[in-house]
Amino acid sequence: MNMLKSPNTVVYRGKIDRLARESLNRHPAKVFWFTGLSGSGKSTLAHAVEEELYRSGMRTYVFDGDNVRHGLCGDLSFSPEARAENLRRIAEMVKLFLDAGILCLTAFISPLERDRQKVREIVGERDFFEIYVKCPVEVCEERDVKGLYKLARAGKIQNYTGVSAPYEEPLSPSLVVETDSCTVQGCVDRIVSFVMEQLEPEHVSR
Numbered sequence: 487m488n489m490l491k492s493p494n495t496v497v498y499r500g501k502i503d504r505l506a507r508e509s510l511n512r513h514p515a516k517v518f519w520f521t522g523l524s525g526s527g528k529s530t531l532a533h534a535v536e537e538e539l540y541r542s543g544m545r546t547y548v549f550d551g552d553n554v555r556h557g558l559c560g561d562l563s564f565s566p567e568a569r570a571e572n573l574r575r576i577a578e579m580v581k582l583f584l585d586a587g588i589l590c591l592t593a594f595i596s597p598l599e600r601d602r603q604k605v606r607e608i609v610g611e612r613d614f615f616e617i618y619v620k621c622p623v624e625v626c627e628e629r630d631v632k633g634l635y636k637l638a639r640a641g642k643i644q645n646y647t648g649v650s651a652p653y654e655e656p657l658s659p660s661l662v663v664e665t666d667s668c669t670v671q672g673c674v675d676r677i678v679s680f681v682m683e684q685l686e687p688e689h690v691s692r
């Protein structure tokens with residue numbers, strides 16, 4: 487899937503680069519990658535965090551799993567290969583948004599360590615922060631926000647993370663929030679202060 491089928495192309499670099507866009511925005515571009523089981527709270531938290539950042543005048547964008555599967559990745563299934571391709575496309579898209587100077591928040595289950603590692607490589611280590619939205623599967627299943635755990639348990643959906651497909655916990659996430667024991671606002675506060683810390687000049691490596 488990574489074979490370049492358009493070798494006779496040369497990247498064009500304009501005068502307005504990422505640094506120029508970041509200075510116009512008055513903040514660096516970074517990626518905060520939320521990972522966790524379905525129903526753990528990724529979308530709730532990523533969007534609530536975005537609201538706070540937006541109110542502080544920052545340029546943000548949330549990439550949400552379900553949304554991209556209605557468009558850019560609508561042709562992909564949930565097989566391990568398709569999930570890897572899904573994340574590869576997201577990572578490449580996020581990389582473009584970084585170049586655009588945007589602070590990116592992503593909400594994808596991203597269940598496999600090797601796929602998250604690949605994303606980290608594509609995006610670049612210094613811009614990538616992994617936020618583990620931790621919640622026991624039993625609690626996610628009880629929440630069953632979309633009613634999909636029920637269908638997965640009944641065998642009506644295949645490859646459902648936490649039921650019939652694995653979730654590998656992040657090995658060394660930048661931040662962990664436990665959504666079964668912390669309120670939404672508590673988690674949001676924790677994440678927003680973490681984000682702000684990473685944007686401080688002394689944390690931003692070039």
Ligand SMILES: Nc1ncnc2c1ncn2[C@@H]1O[C@H](COP(=O)(O)OP(=O)(O)O)[C@@H](O)[C@H]1O
Binds near residue numbers: 524528629631
């Ligand atoms: N601390 C918390 N953080 C995030 N969501 C929480 C928390 N406590 C309870 N919830 C609830 O859990 C559900 C999470 O759903 P959602 O954000 O759609 O999960 P995901 O995007 O990970 O599939 C929501 O109904 C939300 O209100």
Ligand SMILES: [Mg+2]
Binds near residue numbers: 528529530593
């Ligand atoms: Mg979601």
